[in-house]
Amino acid sequence: MSRSDDEPDELQVWRVLSEAGLVEIRLDEFAERIRDVKRIVTGRLRDLLDFNNRVQERESAAYSLGTLKGLELKVQANAPKPPDPPKI
């Protein structure tokens, strides 16, 4: 009985995303995960600057980075406020 050829890829993607903490993101982790992904996109964008023939990919990465920045600001602005510390 042969399994799908895609199975190793799917399991690998699951592992990669799990290790990056991106399969199940808790509410209090979203801002941090956005920052993590922004770092990845920024690194890729930096690499792409060395290639003159990958303009479209560069533009797409830049757009994604802008989207992530916008989402980060909104998520931070909507973060639940911690309760005030008790006054002594």
Next chain:
Amino acid sequence: MMKSTAKQLDTAANWPPQEGQLISLKSSAASETATLKEVRWGLVWRDFILEDGRVIPEHRISGCPLPQAWRKISEVTDQEREECEERLLSMAGAGMDPRKRDQSFWAELNQYLAYTYLRFKPAGSKVQDQDKE
């Protein structure tokens, strides 16, 4: 053991559940049953939309066959990605409830982050189509 395998095969053959079906799931709060309204593909995995509007990823639905069918990032069109980005920014602009994890905004944001990570992550570990030109 035989029964278990037979049940798994049966589940896989009938997966995903039908609209209107009662499904068991693990929500962000607890294990429960709920009525399925719709199954929708996100950028990476399938989301199950419940009658009450909550959005639950497929891997939290009881009986989900393993490994789950996930999309390859190359299957996502530029238009689909751009629409997702617009939708997320629009939903964020309209305000989200920071206490409701199963809200559609958080579900879509989770998938967008997973997809964007897979798309731009450094080469080295071989993951679907990462280095396709």
